[in-house]
Amino acid sequence: MNFVMLYVVMAYLWASILLYVLMGGADFGAGILEFLSTRKSKDQTRRVMYRAIGPIWEANHMWLIIAIVILFVGFPVIYATVSVYLHIPLTIMLLGIVARGTAFSFRNYDAVRDKMQTVYSKTFMYSSVITPLFLGIIAGSAVSGKIDPQATHFLDAYIFSWLGFFPVSVGIFTVTICGFLAAIFIIGETKTEAERQRFIQKAKHMSLAAIAAAGLVLVAAHQDNIPLVHWLFGNPVSVICVLLAALSLIWMWISLFRQSTQWLRIIAGAQITLLLVAITYEHYPVLINLKDTEGLSLLTHKGSDKTIRSLAVALLAGSVFILPALFYLLYSFNRQEEPVEH
Amino acid sequence: MDDFIAARSQMALSLGFHIIFSCIGMIMPFFMAVAHYKWLKSGNIVYKNVTRAWSRGVAIFFATGAVSGTVLSFELGLLWPEFMKHAGPIFGMPFSLEGTAFFIEAIALGFYLYGWDRFNKWFHWFTGVIVGVSGLASGILVVAANAWMNSPAGFDYVNGQYLNIDPIAAMFNDAWFSQALHMILAALTATGFAVAGVHALMILKRKNVLFHTKAFRIAAVFACAGAILQPLSGDISAKDVAKRQPVKLAAMEAHFKTEEKAALILGGIPDEQRDTVHYALKIPGALSFLAHGDFKTSVTGLDAFPREVRPPVAITHYAFQVMVGLGMILLLIAIFYFFMLWRKRKWLERRWLLKLFTAAIPLGFIAVEAGWTVTEVGRQPWIIYGIMRTRDAVTPMPGIVYSFYIFTAVYFSLSIIVILLLYRQVKMVGKLYDVTG
Numbered sequence: 001m002n003f004v005m006l007y008v009v010m011a012y013l014w015a016s017i018l019l020y021v022l023m024g025g026a027d028f029g030a031g032i033l034e035f036l037s038t039r040k041s042k043d044q045t046r047r048v049m050y051r052a053i054g055p056i057w058e059a060n061h062m063w064l065i066i067a068i069v070i071l072f073v074g075f076p077v078i079y080a081t082v083s084v085y086l087h088i089p090l091t092i093m094l095l096g097i098v099a100r101g102t103a104f105s106f107r108n109y110d111a112v113r114d115k116m117q118t119v120y121s122k123t124f125m126y127s128s129v130i131t132p133l134f135l136g137i138i139a140g141s142a143v144s145g146k147i148d149p150q151a152t153h154f155l156d157a158y159i160f161s162w163l164g165f166f167p168v169s170v171g172i173f174t175v176t177i178c179g180f181l182a183a184i185f186i187i188g189e190t191k192t193e194a195e196r197q198r199f200i201q202k203a204k205h206m207s208l209a210a211i212a213a214a215g216l217v218l219v220a221a222h223q224d225n226i227p228l229v230h231w232l233f234g235n236p237v238s239v240i241c242v243l244l245a246a247l248s249l250i251w252m253w254i255s256l257f258r259q260s261t262q263w264l265r266i267i268a269g270a271q272i273t274l275l276l277v278a279i280t281y282e283h284y285p286v287l288i289n290l291k292d293t294e295g296l297s298l299l300t301h302k303g304s305d306k307t308i309r310s311l312a313v314a315l316l317a318g319s320v321f322i323l324p325a326l327f328y329l330l331y332s333f334n335r336q337e338e339p340v341e342h
Numbered sequence: 343m344d345d346f347i348a349a350r351s352q353m354a355l356s357l358g359f360h361i362i363f364s365c366i367g368m369i370m371p372f373f374m375a376v377a378h379y380k381w382l383k384s385g386n387i388v389y390k391n392v393t394r395a396w397s398r399g400v401a402i403f404f405a406t407g408a409v410s411g412t413v414l415s416f417e418l419g420l421l422w423p424e425f426m427k428h429a430g431p432i433f434g435m436p437f438s439l440e441g442t443a444f445f446i447e448a449i450a451l452g453f454y455l456y457g458w459d460r461f462n463k464w465f466h467w468f469t470g471v472i473v474g475v476s477g478l479a480s481g482i483l484v485v486a487a488n489a490w491m492n493s494p495a496g497f498d499y500v501n502g503q504y505l506n507i508d509p510i511a512a513m514f515n516d517a518w519f520s521q522a523l524h525m526i527l528a529a530l531t532a533t534g535f536a537v538a539g540v541h542a543l544m545i546l547k548r549k550n551v552l553f554h555t556k557a558f559r560i561a562a563v564f565a566c567a568g569a570i571l572q573p574l575s576g577d578i579s580a581k582d583v584a585k586r587q588p589v590k591l592a593a594m595e596a597h598f599k600t601e602e603k604a605a606l607i608l609g610g611i612p613d614e615q616r617d618t619v620h621y622a623l624k625i626p627g628a629l630s631f632l633a634h635g636d637f638k639t640s641v642t643g644l645d646a647f648p649r650e651v652r653p654p655v656a657i658t659h660y661a662f663q664v665m666v667g668l669g670m671i672l673l674l675i676a677i678f679y680f681f682m683l684w685r686k687r688k689w690l691e692r693r694w695l696l697k698l699f700t701a702a703i704p705l706g707f708i709a710v711e712a713g714w715t716v717t718e719v720g721r722q723p724w725i726i727y728g729i730m731r732t733r734d735a736v737t738p739m740p741g742i743v744y745s746f747y748i749f750t751a752v753y754f755s756l757s758i759i760v761i762l763l764l765y766r767q768v769k770m771v772g773k774l775y776d777v778t779g
Contacts, residue, residue: 056452058404058405058408058449059449061448062448064412065412068415072430072434072437073509074431076426076427076428076429076431077427079419079426079430080419080423080427080430083416083737087420090416090420091420091745091748094412094416095752097413098409098410098412101405101408102405102406102759105402106405106759106763108401111766111769111770303431307431307432307507311434311435311509314438315438317442318441318442318445321446325450326445332453
């Protein structure tokens with residue numbers, strides 16, 4: 001029973017990370033697209049984005065909270081280790097989250113439209129780029145094995161644990177993925193043909209950028225002696241996932257030209273999921289790779305059985321409330337019909 | 343400033359801001375739901391305008407409350423990793439449930455804010471109620487987690503090991519009820535007076551009087567009910583603290599010597615070197631009565647504890663005095679207001695009453711901050727009362743001072759922007775909503 005409960009908790013941890021990447025990612029991406037839009041089209045981008053993302057905006061970011069709560073309740077040693085050695089990137093990411101979340105709601109709820117809008121928008125755009133960049137850096141350093149609990153020097157312990165070619169390139173890759181997800185998501189939310197074409201264009205660009213950034217990650221892994229190629233091609237499951245993801249790229253491009261929006265979302269979501277499966281499959285049960293020592297495993301560094309059991313029950317019970325409500329929210333605001341008048 | 347003090351200051355600052363944002367975010371949905379209900383029932387458009395105006399406030403405060411809460415969930419580890427390594431699995435239960443409550447709140451808020459004219463009107467109203475209820479639930483759960491730090495339960499501490507962990511027992515620790523009740527009433531009172539005060543000010547200025555009157559009446563009733571109930575919950579809390587954390591009670595009261603017929607000390611300047619209080623007003627026996635319900639019972643003083651486990655007496659005592667003093671002022675205003683309502687006096691014409699409410703805008707929140715200081719500073723030097731010292735929990739990472747400066751700048755600019763936003767909301771009432779009167 002305890003065994004099952006631990007798997008329930010790990011499954012939720014994995015799922016909440018995935019959903020944060022997908023939904024939170026699309027959210028960050030919306031800001032990235034605004035950042036990359038020309039001055040003329042910024043307003044349009046903003047309008048479509050607000051309509052598409054506004055209602056689910058607050059919910060998208062709850063996945064991060066769920067993941068972090070699972071970590072500190074269920075796997076406290078892992079949470080504490082990450083908190084100490086990745087203090088700086090975590091802090092920068094947090095500042096990004098604060099700036100972004102508040103800027104988004106301030107610009108929508110400020111009663112007066114004046115120059116402050118520029119301040120909110122600038123804050124929103126910059127933090128939309130910085131936050132996923134540092135999220136990626138954190139993820140990159142978690143697997144890179146650069147975290148060194150034996151380090152005595154400040155730079156080795158708290159800077160080189162995350163500031164390196166590989167983590168930074170993972171950060172850049174994350175930024176491009178977010179932009180890509182946002183573009184794909186918004187295509188389905190556009191109201192006019194011109195808008196639609198614009199976001200299809202953006203999706204194509206972001207997809208190319210993501211492929212280029214993936215190449216950068218491979219180069220960085222080679223430079224930093226990180227066995228990324230082995231992780232991706234060293235076991236059959238990862239190989240299949242990577243191949244499927246690569247093949248689906250072709251399908252995605254066909255769909256982009258054919259403009260079948262529903263398929264696009266499914267393919268994009270599947271690609272990210274496959275990549276996450278590929279990379280986590282090889283590492284499981286290790287969540288954090290450490291320098292020169294064994295990594296931190298989810299199986300050995302777990303909380304007491306009773307804690308894991310109550311956490312699993314809380315997560316299962318929570319889902320009963322959350323998931324139907326969330327699906328109904330997504331469904332309600334996805335219908336293309338006009339609002340009913342009362 | 344050393345790293346330890348910096349870490350404590352950053353935590354205090356983050357909590358200090360979060361508590362205000364989240365109190366408002368937790369209580370305002372109820373005001374909004376009441377105004378909304380009145381609109382649906384009466385069809386009076388002014389209520390709809392009030393509802394929409396308040397919902398913007400809720401959106402702003404939810405966003406700031408949510409991000410500052412996210413910051414806190416990371417700061418627990420960033421600043422106190424040693425604490426979280428041990429405490430996480432024990433007191434994590436309320437946090438996991440809070441995650442659910444918070445998630446539901448976010449979903450409900452999505453429905454509510456974007457759902458105008460989209461759903462059945464009662465379903466739409468109901469999502470607003472859910473925003474309030476789930477917000478309240480997450481408030482209670484977070485306070486339950488804090489209460490565990492004051493009243494650790496649900497594990498055995500043997501030779502530095504945390505054994506036989508029971509997260510449910512930890513959640514229902516001895517302090518959770520009194521602390522949560524006190525916090526919820528404080529949030530209600532503080533938010534109520536702040537909101538009512540803003541509308542009172544606008545009535546005094548004769549701007550959109552009809553709109554502000556309706557808004558004022560809803561907020562004022564909540565505020566005054568909270569202010570009247572709060573002393574009762576304060577009494578429950580005092581008796582509870584006397585039992586569980588006698589050293590905290592002693593510091594709150596600046597009660598240095600264990601004695602029978604202990605006097606209640608009002609005001610005064612505690613002298614921690616000489617273990618005495620200067621210039622205080624003493625009411626004999628009153629402390630014994632408040633702590634134990636009997637004028638003669640002995641009350642444990644600070645002298646019963648070694649100096650190294652005493653909290654900073656002066657800060658705790660001043661904060662406690664401020665909290666109680668402000669609570670009493672709000673109680674008086676509440677009594678005045680209910681008296682006026684009961685005698686059906688034309689309170690709107692009583693400018694002094696409106697002025698009182700205006701003056702009370704910040705009082706509730708100052709009291710909340712003071713109360714929070716009592717709880718947290720009064721627990722020092724412990725992070726887990728009697729088990730782990732705060733100093734032993736702090737991160738090994740140096741340079742926390744800079745992090746403290748950065749977060750200070752962030753929170754101060756956030757507060758300034760939020761105040762500016764609220765000012766503009768209020769100023770624009772006449773233009774944004776089709777207000778008659």
